Structure formats: C-alpha cells, structure tokens
Amino acid sequence: MFTALLIEQLLNGLQLGVMLFLMAAGLTLIFGVMGLINLAHGSLYMIGAFACAVVASATGSFWLGLIASLVAAAGVGALIEVAVIRRLYDRDHLDQVLATFALILILSEGARWLFGSFPLYLDIPKLLQGAVPLPGGGQYQLYRLAIIAVGIVVAVGLYLLIARTRLGMRIRAGESDREMIAALGVDISTLYTVVFALGAALAGLAGALVGALQSVQVGMGEPVLILAFVVIVIGGIGSIKGALVGAVIVGVVDTMGRFLLPSLLALTMPAAQATTIGAALASMLIYVVMALILAFRPSGLFAAQS
Amino acid sequence: MTRETAINLLLAALLLALPLIAAGIGEPFYVTLATRVVVLALAAVGLNLALGLGGLLSFGHAAFFGLGGYAAGILATHAFNAEPLFAGIPGTTSMPLIWLVAIAVAGLVALPIGAISLRTTGVYFIMITLAFAQMIYYFAISWPAYGGEDGLSIYVRNSFPGLNTAQPLPYFLICFAVLIAALLLFRLIEGSRFGSAVQAARQNGVRLAAVGIPPFRIRLVAFVLSAMITGLAGALYADLNRFVGPSMLSWHMSGELMVLIILGGKGRLFGPVAGAMIFVCLEYVLGGITERWQFFLGLILLGIVLFARGGFLGLLSGKPRHV
Numbered sequence: 154m155f156t157a158l159l160i161e162q163l164l165n166g167l168q169l170g171v172m173l174f175l176m177a178a179g180l181t182l183i184f185g186v187m188g189l190i191n192l193a194h195g196s197l198y199m200i201g202a203f204a205c206a207v208v209a210s211a212t213g214s215f216w217l218g219l220i221a222s223l224v225a226a227a228g229v230g231a232l233i234e235v236a237v238i239r240r241l242y243d244r245d246h247l248d249q250v251l252a253t254f255a256l257i258l259i260l261s262e263g264a265r266w267l268f269g270s271f272p273l274y275l276d277i278p279k280l281l282q283g284a285v286p287l288p289g290g291g292q293y294q295l296y297r298l299a300i301i302a303v304g305i306v307v308a309v310g311l312y313l314l315i316a317r318t319r320l321g322m323r324i325r326a327g328e329s330d331r332e333m334i335a336a337l338g339v340d341i342s343t344l345y346t347v348v349f350a351l352g353a354a355l356a357g358l359a360g361a362l363v364g365a366l367q368s369v370q371v372g373m374g375e376p377v378l379i380l381a382f383v384v385i386v387i388g389g390i391g392s393i394k395g396a397l398v399g400a401v402i403v404g405v406v407d408t409m410g411r412f413l414l415p416s417l418l419a420l421t422m423p424a425a426q427a428t429t430i431g432a433a434l435a436s437m438l439i440y441v442v443m444a445l446i447l448a449f450r451p452s453g454l455f456a457a458q459s
Numbered sequence: 460m461t462r463e464t465a466i467n468l469l470l471a472a473l474l475l476a477l478p479l480i481a482a483g484i485g486e487p488f489y490v491t492l493a494t495r496v497v498v499l500a501l502a503a504v505g506l507n508l509a510l511g512l513g514g515l516l517s518f519g520h521a522a523f524f525g526l527g528g529y530a531a532g533i534l535a536t537h538a539f540n541a542e543p544l545f546a547g548i549p550g551t552t553s554m555p556l557i558w559l560v561a562i563a564v565a566g567l568v569a570l571p572i573g574a575i576s577l578r579t580t581g582v583y584f585i586m587i588t589l590a591f592a593q594m595i596y597y598f599a600i601s602w603p604a605y606g607g608e609d610g611l612s613i614y615v616r617n618s619f620p621g622l623n624t625a626q627p628l629p630y631f632l633i634c635f636a637v638l639i640a641a642l643l644l645f646r647l648i649e650g651s652r653f654g655s656a657v658q659a660a661r662q663n664g665v666r667l668a669a670v671g672i673p674p675f676r677i678r679l680v681a682f683v684l685s686a687m688i689t690g691l692a693g694a695l696y697a698d699l700n701r702f703v704g705p706s707m708l709s710w711h712m713s714g715e716l717m718v719l720i721i722l723g724g725k726g727r728l729f730g731p732v733a734g735a736m737i738f739v740c741l742e743y744v745l746g747g748i749t750e751r752w753q754f755f756l757g758l759i760l761l762g763i764v765l766f767a768r769g770g771f772l773g774l775l776s777g778k779p780r781h782v
Contacts (some may be wrong), residue, residue, distance in 0.1 A: 190582050240765055246582055247516050251721055252764045254714045258757030266751055379593050379710065382586045390582060433601045440594035444575050447587065451578045 157291030162412040163405065168297045170404025171304025175359035176381035177388070177396040178311060179352025185391030186327045186348050187242055192253035193233065194356055194381070195374025196260035201226040201357025202364035202373060203264060206273040215278035219361050226357020227350040229260075234349040239342065257375075265371045272368035275361075300362050307355065308397055315393065324348060328391065380407075383443050389453030398454060403439050410438035463776040467729040474732065475635060482628040490627035491699070496732075496739045497634045498695045503719040503731030504641045505688030510717070511726030512649060513681040514661030518585045518713050519572070519592030523686040525599065525708030526568055527561035527693025532611040532703035534560060539614060554619045554633070557694055565690020566683050568595075573682035577675060589710055596708040610704025617698050624698070634695050638732075641688055646728055648684070657681045689716070718760060724772030733771045 180194050204225035209218030233256060241249045277296045284292040315321035323344055326334040335341045360374065367373070384403050388395025415431030422430070446454065474493065481489035502524050509515040534557050537543070537550025544550055551557060576587045600608050615625070622629040648654045656677045659667045664674040697703040706712070715738070723734030741759065745752035767774060 184582065190585065237761065237765070246585060247510075247717070247721070247725070248764050248768075250516070250518065250585060250714075251717060252761055254718070255757040255760035255764065258753045259761070262751050262754035262757065266754065375710075379589065383590050386583060386586050386590065429603060433598055436597035436601045437594045440590050443587070443590055447579065447583075448575060452583065 157287050157289035158412075160287050160289060161291050161293055162408055164293055164297065164301070166405035166408030167401065168300050168404070169408055170401040171301050172359050172363055173377070173380055173384050173404055174304055174397050174400035175307060175355045175362075176377055177384040177400050178307070178393055179355040180381055181385045181388070181391055181393060181396045182324070183349060183352045184385070186324055187238075187345055189238065189241060190246055190249050190253070191238070191352075192250060192378065193256035193260060194352070195378030196257055196264075197226045197230055197353040197356040198360035198374040198377055199264060199369075199371065200229050200260070201360030202275075202369040203268055203273070203360075204357065205361035205364055206275045206369040207268075209275055210273070215276070215365070218275070219358070222357045222361035223354045226360070227354040230353025230357075231346050231350040234346050238349060239345070242345070261371050268371075270371065272370035274368055275365040277365045296365065303358075303362065307358075311393060320347070380439070383439055385453075387443055387446050387453055389455040392453070392455040395453055395455035402442070406442055407435075407439050410435040414438070461776070463727070463729075463772065466772065466775055467732075470729055470732055470736070471639070474736065478628065478631050487627045490631050492739060492743060494627065494631045494634050494699055496735045497631065497638050498692055498699055499716075499719060499739065500732045500735035501634070501638045501641055501695065502689045502692035503716050503723075503735060504638070504645055505685045505690075505692060506716045507685075507720050507726065507731050508645060508648065508657075508688065509682050509685035510720060511730065512654065512661065513657045513678055513685075515577075515678060515682055515685075516585045516717075517576075517588045517682070517685070518710070518717070519576075519588030519590075520686070520689050520716050521708050521710060521712035522572070522592035522595045523565040523569060523689040524693040524696070524712060524716070525595065525703070525705070526564050527690035527695075528697035528703035528707045529599070529605065529611070529693075530561040530564050530690070531557045531617065531694040531697040532613055533605055535613045535615075535617055536605070536611060552615070552617045554617045554624070554694075554698070557617055558691055561690045561694035562687045565693070566687045569683045569686030570679075573679045573686075577678050577682065589713065592708065592710060592713055596705055596710070599705045599708055606704070608705060610702055610706075613697060613701040613703070616701055630699070634699070637691070637695065641691075642728060642732075644688075649728070653677070653680070720770075722760075722763060722770055724770035727770075727772050730770060730772055737771060 176194065176198060180191060183189055183191050183194075201222035205215075205218035205222040207218075208221035209215050212218070237252060237256065241252055281296040281299050283295050285295050285298060287293050315324055323334060323339055326339070327341065327344055327348075331341060359377075380403060384399040385396055386399075387402060388397070388399030411432070414435045415428045418427035418431045421427075450456070474496065478490040478493040481487070481493070502520070505523070506517065506520045509517050509520075534544070534550045535552055538552045539550070542550070572588070572591045576584055576591065579587060599605075605611050616630065618624055619629075619633055622633065624630045624633065648657075656667065656672050659672075660674040660677050667674045667677070693707060696707065719731055719734035719738055721734070722737050723730035723732065741756060742752065745755050749755070763770070
C-alpha cells in the first residue's frame with residue numbers, strides 16, 4: 154500500500170512540476186529574450202483559468218474553454234505588451250517590478266469587477282474523468298495524467314519551436330544580440346510581442362488546466378508565480394531546459410516533503426507534534442533547496458547567460 | 460538651504476501639524492491615519508537604505524516588517540497570558556524592550572538571508588529575497604502556535620514609560636519621534652565613510668574593490684541595517700493595529716514598501732515620507748470613492764513609473780545631488 158501511495162505522490166509532484174514548467178517557460182523566455190522581469194505573469198494564468206471557466210460553462214465544452222484560455226491569455230498578453238511592457242525594456246529592473254506590480258493590481262481588481270469575488274468551478278471533461286490503476290494496488294486520476302502528458306508535449310513542442318523553426322532562430326538570435334538581428338531586417342518589436350504572447354498563452358493554458366482541479370478565483374496566480382520564480386532561479390534564468398529541470402525538482406520536492414516529512418518526524422516525536430512541525434518545515438523545504446543550490450551555483454543549474 | 464531641504468522641512472511640519480489639529484478638533488481617526496503614514500514611512504526609510512543608497516532591490520522586506528510585528532505580538536501575548544517565553548524568560552509589554560527585540564530579530568534573520576542573496580545580483584537578487592520572504596510567510600501560516608493564518612491580536616497596546624499609548628495622539632508622537640530619529644540616522648549614514656562606500660558599491664562594485672573595500676561586506680551591513688529599521692517599523696505597526704498577521708509578511712507588503720519609495724523619490728532622505736503620505740492619502744481618498752480603489756491605484760502607479768521618473772520629490776526639487 155505504501156508503494157502505491159508513494160507512486161501516487163510522485164505523480165502528483167510531477168503534475169505540479171509540469172504545471173510550473175508551463176508558467177516558468179514563459180517567464181524565462183520573456184526574461185531571456187527581452188530582459189524583462191514580469192510579475193504580471195500570474196495574472197495571465199488567472200485570465201486563462203477565468204476564460205476557460207466562463208466559456209466552458211456557457212458552451213458546455215471544456216475543449217472550447219481551453220481554446221478560449223489560450224486566445225484570451227495570448228490576447229491580453231499582446232495587449233499589455235504593446236501598451237505597457239514595451240516601454241519597460243530599456244528601464245532598470247526596479248521600474249519593471251513596479252510597473253508589472255501595478256498591472257497585477259489592475260488585472261486582479263479588474264477580474265474581481267467582472268467576475269465577482271466568488272470562485273468559479275470547472276468540471277473535468279467527460280473524456281478524462283475516471284482513474285487509472287497504479288502498480289501496487291492504487292488508482293490515479295486520469296486527468297492529472299493528462300496534464301503531465303500535456304506538459305511533456307509542450308516541452309517537446311517548445312524545444313522543436315526554438316531549435317528547428319525560423320521563429321525559434323529569431324528568438325535565439327534575439328537572446329544573444331538584439332541590435333544585430335534588428336540590423337538584419339527582423340522586425341524586433343513584433344518578435345517581442347509574439348514572444349510575450351507565447352509566454353502568456355502557456356501561462357493561460359496552465360491556469361485553465363489547473364482550474365479544473367481547484368477553484369478559479371482572483372489571486373490564484375500569485376502562489377504559482379512565486380513558485381515559478383523559484384523554478385527559474387534554480388534552473389538558471391533564460392534557460393528553457395533549466396526551467397524544465399527546476400520545475401520537476403520543485404514539484405517533486407514540495408509534494409514529497411509534504412508527504413514524507415510528517416511521517417519521518419513521527420519516528421522521533423509524538424504524532425500530533427510531528428504533523429505540525431512536519432507541515433511547517435515542508436512548506437519551507439523548496440526555499441531551503443533553492444538556497445542550497447544557489448550557494449553552490451549562484452546563477453542556477455543551467456545558467457544561460459551572465 | 461536647497462529647495463529639497465525646504466520641501467523636507469515642510470513635509471515634516473505638515474506631518475506633525477495635521478494630527479495635532481485633528482486631535483484638537485476631536486477627530487482621532489485622522490491621528491490614526493497619520494500614525495499609519497509615519498509607520499509605513501519608517502519601514503520605507505529602512506528599505507531606502509538598501510534600495511536607494513545601496514541599489515539593492517530587495518523584494519523581501521516584508522519579512523523583516525512582519526518579523527518585527529510578530530516580535531511585538533508574541534512578547535505581548537506571553538506577557539498577557541503570564542506564560543514564560545522559553546527557559547523562564549517572561550514576555551513584556553514595554554515598548555522600548557519590544558523594539559530592541561524586534562530590531563535584533565530582524566537583524567539576525569537578515570544576516571543569513573543577505574549573506575546568501577548577496578552572492579547574486581540583478582534579477583536573481585530580486586527573486587531570491589522574494590523567495591526568502593515567502594518562506595517565512597508560509598512558515599507563519601503553517602505554524603499554529605501564534606495564530607497561523609488567523610494572526611495574533613494584541614489586546615492592550617503595549618506601554619511606553621510616562622505616556623498613555625492607548626490614546627491616539629501620544630502614540631502618534633512616539634512613532635513620529637522614532638521616524639525623525641531614523642531619518643537623522645539615515646542622514647548620518649549617508650554622509651559617513653560607510654555611506655560613501657555603500658553608494659560606491661551601488662555605482663561600481665569593481666572599483667570599490669580596487670580601492671581595497673570589499674563590496675560584499677559593505678552591502679551586507681547595509682542590508683542588515685536596513686532590515687533592522689524595517690523590523691522596528693513592524694513592531695510599531697503591530698501596536699498601531701493591535702494585530703499582527705501573515706499579511707504583514709506577504710509579498711504585497713514588500714511591493715507596497717517599494718511603491719512608497721518610488722512614489723516619493725528613490726534614494727532621497729524624505730522620499731519614503733512623501734511616498735507614504737501620498738500612498739495613504741490615495742488609499743483613503745480612492746477607498747472612499749470606490750470599492751475598486753486598487754484598480755485605480757494600479758493605474759496611477761503605472762503612470763508614475765512610466766512617465767514621472769524620480770517620484771514626487773524629483774518632480775518638485777529637480778535632480779538629486781548623487782546622480
């Protein structure tokens with residue numbers, strides 16, 4: 154029974170990791186190409202979730218909702234890139250932090266204005282309801298497995314996009330020298346809008362997928378945003394590979410910590426105390442891991458650039 | 460006297476006079492509002508030391524603000540329940556003692572956080588300080604002994620020898636005096652050899668190292684001092700609200716402290732004071748007009764960041780000397 158539980162928790166960790174990867178990939182891409190730190194990325198996640206919930210409840214189709222989440226997040230992303238973000242590329246990080254902090258206030262309050270303070274709920278689509286038997290005698294939710302699969306597909310797709318396509322070539326060129334590719338005739342401001350919208354769409358997708366597991370509400374993006382920051386700091390800012398590795402590390406360490414620490418502590422102290430202390434320590438665990446990794450590799454595991 | 464000094468004196472006089480008048484005409488609410496301005500300004504003076512002078516973009520100062528608050532809350536709770544803290548040490552309701560503990564706790568926690576975070580620069584530093592603050596935030600939420608998610612109430616405001624702190628005006632005066640002391644300290648540091656080194660570390664760390672001063676140590680001391688001032692502000696804030704909760708530790712608080720400095724003017728002595736005055740006024744005025752005040756606050760903030768660089772003091776008194 155313990156093996157089945159362990160496998161289940163590992164899969165949960167992987168699912169969290171995959172979801173964090175969708176967030177972190179966009180963040181790290183935007184930082185790598187434009188040198189921008191975007192706090193409003195969590196709001197795009199929230200927008201994806203709301204778009205999916207609203208469209209799914211209006212049409213009855215989760216799949217239409219999923220498409221709506223991509224369109225809405227990419228659309229809002231492109232809009233704020235053109236209206237605000239574009240003015241921030243030449244500014245220092247402090248201005249970027251504050252302007253995107255202001256965007257969070259605007260988008261969160263705007264969402265509360267439109268949709269109210271009560272959470273919305275999304276149903277798991279019929280096709281993906283049910284559970285899959287696990288080796289060792291347990292069962293696992295099919296939908297969570299599907300999220301893991303989506304994450305793997307996106308990771309492969311991003312790799313192919315960046316390594317094999319013309320757009321990817323331009324993105325890589327933009328990372329190494331933006332003036333040079335502008336001089337070669339690439340429309341750099343359109344490229345930036347496309348990259349930002351792509352990152353936004355990934356965040357929106359993550360929000361929609363997770364929306365069916367939790368409730369959809371204002372502020373849902375913020376805890377995820379901060380975990381995604383931990384991910385890209387661990388992985389190395391600007392590196393997609395680093396984001397993938399970092400996301401899996403954070404997802405698995407966080408989930409396994411919450412699962413194992415209380416029972417480990419129970420070996421040495423009374424059970425009630427072990428649960429409390431274990432839960433408190435587990436909530437800090439990923440930050441300890443991050444500090445340890447940074448103590449040895451100050452620019453992350455896969456530092457893309459100095 | 461430069462124009463900036465004149466504006467600074469005017470701001471200080473305004474901040475002192477308005478609550479005195481409000482108390483005189485029997486409007487204690489405005490005294491409390493002014494106390495909020497003073498305490499937030501004090502927290503931002505602390506951050507200004509790291510951010511303005513040292514160029515260290517700490518996105519985690521809520522951690523120190525909250526720790527100061529929890530120091531006040533925990534000591535007061537133990538004194539109230541007459542339970543010893545640990546090893547027979549009793550709690551206390553004496554403000555000066557609580558302040559010392561808050562300052563010490565903030566400094567002791569800032570030391571390892573700074574030592575790890577300052578190994579990195581730029582955007583890494585922003586995110587790591589944020590992550591450490593979140594770590595403490597989640598710890599406070601999941602640790603049930605001192606209220607967990609619900610926070611901790613301070614039933615009776617802590618005491619200060621010779622003054623009745625339960626009245627709004629005496630408490631305002633205490634906080635105002637602490638703020639003035641912190642501003643004097645900031646001025647003293649800014650003009651000292653250490654302050655020059657901190658500013659040199661911001662402008663060019665390599666050159667500072669070349670003249671034989673290790674920038675890491677200078678930055679670390681500045682970071683710890685900055686955390687101590689913000690921690691003290693946290694203790695005052697807890698006593699102001701008679702409540703301390705995880706929201707004081709949240710990253711919104713860190714963002715707000717940065718906003719105060721930018722609103723007022725980064726690296727300027729009275730920047731945090733002007734920023735806190737504007738922020739609390741906006742909050743109060745917008746909050747009175749519409750429930751959706753955060754939406755408009757966001758728009759105003761966005762406008763200021765994009766179009767009015769240098770903040771309020773920059774607008775009024777031109778370029779600062781140190782740029």
